[in-house]
Amino acid sequence: DTGVSQDPRHKITKRGQNVTFRCDPISEHNRLYWYRQTLGQGPEFLTYFQNEAQLEKSRLLSDRFSAERPKGSFSTLEIQRTEQGDSAMYLCASTSGAGAGNTIYFGEGSWLTVV
Amino acid sequence: AQSVTQPDIHITVSEGASLELRCNYSYGATPYLFWYVQSPGQGLQLLLKYFSGDTLVQGIKGFEAEFKRSQSSFNLRKPSVHWSDAAEYFCAVGAGTNAGKSTFGDGTTLTVKP
Numbered sequence: 001d002t003g004v005s006q007d008p009r010h011k012i013t014k015r016g017q018n019v020t021f022r023c024d025p026i027s028e029h030n031r032l033y034w035y036r037q038t039l040g041q042g043p044e045f046l047t048y049f050q051n052e053a054q055l056e057k058s059r060l061l062s063d064r065f066s067a068e069r070p071k072g073s074f075s076t077l078e079i080q081r082t083e084q085g086d087s088a089m090y091l092c093a094s095t096s097g098a099g100a101g102n103t104i105y106f107g108e109g110s111w112l113t114v115v
Numbered sequence: 116a117q118s119v120t121q122p123d124i125h126i127t128v129s130e131g132a133s134l135e136l137r138c139n140y141s142y143g144a145t146p147y148l149f150w151y152v153q154s155p156g157q158g159l160q161l162l163l164k165y166f167s168g169d170t171l172v173q174g175i176k177g178f179e180a181e182f183k184r185s186q187s188s189f190n191l192r193k194p195s196v197h198w199s200d201a202a203e204y205f206c207a208v209g210a211g212t213n214a215g216k217s218t219f220g221d222g223t224t225l226t227v228k229p
Contacts (some may be wrong), residue, residue: 004158033215042205042219043159056216076176091158091214095215101166104157106151 004107006092012113013082020078025094026037029105032075034067035091036060037109043091049075050098059111082114117142117188117208121220128196129228136223138206147209149217154202157193162204165189166215173183178198201227 005024025032030051035043046065047057047092051072061067064082069075079086089109095102128134142144147166151159163174170182177217180191189206207217216217 031215041221042207044219045216048213048215089132093159093215098213102214104217105165106160108156108158111156 004094004105004112006090006107006110008110009108010111010113012020012115015084016081017080018080019082019112020076021090021112023058023075023077023092023094023107025074025092026096026105027042027073029096030072031102032069033093033095034075034077035089035093035103037089038087046077046090055080058071071103079112082112087112087114117146117210119206119208119218119220121204121223122207123223124214125224125226127226127228130197130198132168133193134193134200134225136204136206136225137192138189138220139187140189140206140208141187142208146189147214148180148182149209149214150174150189150191151200151205151207151219152176153205153222157196159205162191168201169187195224196227198229201225211229 006034007022033048034046037043049069064080067077091109093104093106120139132159148161149164151163153159162178201220205222207219210216
């Protein structure tokens with residue numbers, strides 16, 4: 001069990017460019033979540049997958065954001081035409097089941113700075 | 116809609132002193148409550164969680180939290196703080212049975228004085 005891993009850990013991009021983040025959950029975890037965290041705030045839910053199905057998307061996830069989990073294993077979060085307001089840490093988390101009794105394991109996050 | 120308030124943005128305690136971090140929540144049904152810790156530049160680690168039963172919950176690293184329904188609170192406590200406890204602490208309320216879709220407070224930063 002190597003934990004949830006995210007890549008890259010840091011990304012600096014120019015406004016208008018596209019960026020993609022990858023998340024590798026703990027193996028056999030069927031639920032995967034994406035959160036966004038800005039400085040001085042707690043994480044905000046963006047979207048989640050059960051296996052390869054994206055079951056819910058937050059209103060925070062504008063049309064410029066897209067997430068996939070094509071084979072029910074790793075997931076990608078792409079941001080198109082980045083804006084300065086997208087600067088944040090993007091956290092991925094996974095768990096083995098739906099119930100609240102299942103512990104959520106977070107990755108170390110991917111920091112995005114849009115200049 | 117559910118919400119979480121952590122009234123204290125920053126708390127400083129001396130090493131060895133006791134600690135209490137406050138958390139108030141708003142949720143229409145029986146809440147699922149969590150406390151997480153985040154070290155600088157790192158992800159979140161679950162300290163403890165409450166679903167039902169005993170209102171005093173024990174967690175890792177010597178932390179405990181007490182659920183008080185009448186006060187809509189879930190305060191985190193530790194009897195003796197260590198320097199390594201310096202971090203940011205987040206309280207969260209889960210959406211029904213979907214623990215991963217949680218609403219977080221804005222966090223409390225803990226500084227530990229030697």
